Amino acid sequence: MSDTLNVEGLTVHYATQEGALQALRDVALDVPPGQIVGIVGESGCGKSTLINALLQLMPENATIAAGAIRLEGEELVGASQRRLRNMRGRDIAVIFQDPMTSLNPVLTIGRQMLDIQYRETRSRAEKLRRATEMLGRVGLPDPDAKLNAYPHELSGGQRQRVAIAMAVLMRPKLLIADEPTTALDATLEVQIIELLKELQQEIGCAILFISHHLGVIAELCHRVVVMYAGEAIEEGPVADVFLRPSHPYTAKLIECDPGRMKTKAALLPSIPGDLPDLTAPPEGCIFRARCDKATDLCRTKPMPVAVTGAHWARCHFAAGAGA
Amino acid sequence: MTAPILKLRDVVVEFPALRGVKAMMAPRAARHVQALNGISLDVQRGETLAVVGESGSGKTTLARAINGLLPLAGGEIWFNDIALHQRPDWHAIRRQMAMMFQDPVGSLSPRKTVRDLVLEPFAIHGQAVGTPSETAQRLLEDAGLNADFLNRYPHQLSGGQARRVGVARALSLNPAMVLADEPTAGLDVSVQGEILNLMNGIKSEHGLTTIIITHNLNILRHIADRIAVMYLGRIVEIGPVAQIMEQPRHPYTAALMSANPEPDPTARRDRIILSGETPALTARPSGCEFHPRCPRAGANCSNVVPELTTAGARAVSCHYPISENA
Numbered sequence: 001m002s003d004t005l006n007v008e009g010l011t012v013h014y015a016t017q018e019g020a021l022q023a024l025r026d027v028a029l030d031v032p033p034g035q036i037v038g039i040v041g042e043s044g045c046g047k048s049t050l051i052n053a054l055l056q057l058m059p060e061n062a063t064i065a066a067g068a069i070r071l072e073g074e075e076l077v078g079a080s081q082r083r084l085r086n087m088r089g090r091d092i093a094v095i096f097q098d099p100m101t102s103l104n105p106v107l108t109i110g111r112q113m114l115d116i117q118y119r120e121t122r123s124r125a126e127k128l129r130r131a132t133e134m135l136g137r138v139g140l141p142d143p144d145a146k147l148n149a150y151p152h153e154l155s156g157g158q159r160q161r162v163a164i165a166m167a168v169l170m171r172p173k174l175l176i177a178d179e180p181t182t183a184l185d186a187t188l189e190v191q192i193i194e195l196l197k198e199l200q201q202e203i204g205c206a207i208l209f210i211s212h213h214l215g216v217i218a219e220l221c222h223r224v225v226v227m228y229a230g231e232a233i234e235e236g237p238v239a240d241v242f243l244r245p246s247h248p249y250t251a252k253l254i255e256c257d258p259g260r261m262k263t264k265a266a267l268l269p270s271i272p273g274d275l276p277d278l279t280a281p282p283e284g285c286i287f288r289a290r291c292d293k294a295t296d297l298c299r300t301k302p303m304p305v306a307v308t309g310a311h312w313a314r315c316h317f318a319a320g321a322g323a
Numbered sequence: 324m325t326a327p328i329l330k331l332r333d334v335v336v337e338f339p340a341l342r343g344v345k346a347m348m349a350p351r352a353a354r355h356v357q358a359l360n361g362i363s364l365d366v367q368r369g370e371t372l373a374v375v376g377e378s379g380s381g382k383t384t385l386a387r388a389i390n391g392l393l394p395l396a397g398g399e400i401w402f403n404d405i406a407l408h409q410r411p412d413w414h415a416i417r418r419q420m421a422m423m424f425q426d427p428v429g430s431l432s433p434r435k436t437v438r439d440l441v442l443e444p445f446a447i448h449g450q451a452v453g454t455p456s457e458t459a460q461r462l463l464e465d466a467g468l469n470a471d472f473l474n475r476y477p478h479q480l481s482g483g484q485a486r487r488v489g490v491a492r493a494l495s496l497n498p499a500m501v502l503a504d505e506p507t508a509g510l511d512v513s514v515q516g517e518i519l520n521l522m523n524g525i526k527s528e529h530g531l532t533t534i535i536i537t538h539n540l541n542i543l544r545h546i547a548d549r550i551a552v553m554y555l556g557r558i559v560e561i562g563p564v565a566q567i568m569e570q571p572r573h574p575y576t577a578a579l580m581s582a583n584p585e586p587d588p589t590a591r592r593d594r595i596i597l598s599g600e601t602p603a604l605t606a607r608p609s610g611c612e613f614h615p616r617c618p619r620a621g622a623n624c625s626n627v628v629p630e631l632t633t634a635g636a637r638a639v640s641c642h643y644p645i646s647e648n649a
Binding site (some may be wrong): 029042155156158187188190191193194213214216217218219227233239242243253254256257258259260261267268269270271302 | 544
């Protein structure tokens with residue numbers, strides 16, 4: 001069976017005054033049907049650029065310099081606006097980080113739930129019934145009454161539930177979740193994670209889950225892709241990547257998470273240094289300048305090195321590191 | 324034990340819930356909501372107290388009340404034996420009590436250079452700086468930035484660097500106490516460690532008392548001595564870090580601690596998933612605020628407010644606390 005989402009060699013440049021900023025370089029990614037794939041990385045790693053590219057909603061100064069994005073085999077790069085409009089919201093749906101900004105503040109929840117069904121040839125009553133049913137399904141208390149509520153009348157957790165209901169209402173093939181729990185409190189975060197797991201089982205869609213929170217990724221995802229400065233540097237099943245990180249950056253990132261340490265640490269680890277300048281990315285390994293293991297070999301660009309089975313890392317020393 | 328540096332007794336902070344004619348027509352009790360509802364707390368000299376809780380629990384309101392940015396509707400606050408609830412000389416007090424704000428870049432004026440920013444507190448408090456350049460450089464170095472940063476503007480700083488400038492500003496007047504509101508918010512994990520190390524280092528060097536407001540449970544163990552857990556404007560549990568994290572006694576604390584996802588795919592999770600959300604302040608539940616969501620709630624929880632009861636180093640406000648050996 002073909003993958004739900006298949007990204008190959010994706011390279012995105014932004015035109016800036018300093019020259020082309022190479023925000024994504026040769027990113028490859030597969031999301032098999034029914035799987036939850038996590039993308040983890042820190043600020044500036046290209047997570048947002050990737051989402052924009054997947055939706056083909058790029059800022060004006062962005063260009064896709066190379067690569068392919070296929071949804072169930074259909075090429076999205078260069079597809080007609082008409083075709084893309086048809087797919088967005090139906091085949092690909094997104095849950096954004098901040099539900100207050102993804103919902104329209106001047107329209108009621110019911111109006112917005114109707115509007116996203118604009119393509120369907122159903123009666124208004126039937127559309128409303130489906131909307132209410134879905135709002136109830138995502139755990140919104142009293143869904144009938146909530147149809148007449150405005151977003152500001154709901155709490156943060158309720159708004160995110162509405163955003164999730166809108167995203168899954170059309171039973172998309174691919175659901176992109178962009179840090180959907182970052183704006184929520186810890187006790188709500190676990191409720192939303194459980195909800196996403198259940199919905200994924202019911203609808204059978206594939207989920208691309210983007211987060212900087214290693215704990216959430218570890219808990220929810222089947223596979224994980226680690227990104228750094230516009231490159232995918234490691235990918236594999238969650239357990240493999242977290243227990244046997246094979247790229248030095250992944251290893252350091254996991255080491256830095258204070259949640260991992262159960263006893264008080266006198267000195268917390270950090271990764272010294274800054275992201276490289278992406279208008280002129282350094283030759284060779286992108287992490288070289290901040291890596292303790294770097295040698296002269298790292299001046300040449302590493303190719304993905306298989307660690308075990310489906311687990312690979314872009315590091316010259318990856319093969320030995322996993323052992 | 325020496326006298327605590329900061330004492331709070333039954334502190335209440337209210338916000339108006341209604342405006343204009345509506346407020347005049349409403350019964351007196353409905354005109355205000357209590358953002359802080361009877362907070363009592365002692366902070367010892369040199370300790371780090373972390374205040375945790377979810378949005379709307381009153382963490383930031385607490386910091387603002389201590390710093391005099393919000394008027395008290397009731398209760399008493401004593402700082403170094405000065406009564407903060409009786410119109411004190413705030414100018415003098417804020418020299419002793421520095422604030423680190425939540426948004427690292429937003430709290431710095433975009434038109435000032437880093438040099439001006441770290442020297443600003445001296446100007447505000449009318450303190451002469453004999454050698455401004457040396458002072459600015461020393462303050463920056465203490466915060467882990469070199470002299471190259473002196474002439475930069477806030478937009479030229481990364482989040483971590485802006486945070487360090489905030490630390491330098493807070494420490495410039497050598498305060499006795501620092502209130503840090505979400506010191507790690509918006510920072511990547513790889514930078515978070517640096518800032519926490521910096522704060523820990525300063526604390527042990529200067530014997531600084533610190534109150535840290537945070538919802539990042541992961542950092543607590545590494546930075547705090549004690550934790551106060553807040554829910555809907557009340558402290559539900561307070562005590563030493565390890566005890567609160569490993570053996571929470573209040574059901575809310577237990578749920579909060581178990582809710583924290585761990586970066587270990589093999590970890591066994593005995594998770595308590597709460598139903599519902601924190602109620603709005605305008606609809607404060609009767610009795611114990613937590614009873615509608617509480618898995619242990621009994622009959623009297625809905626009408627009798629539990630007292631914060633001290634046992635040893637810790638205190639909990641619950642009618643049915645989780646026992647040590649359960």
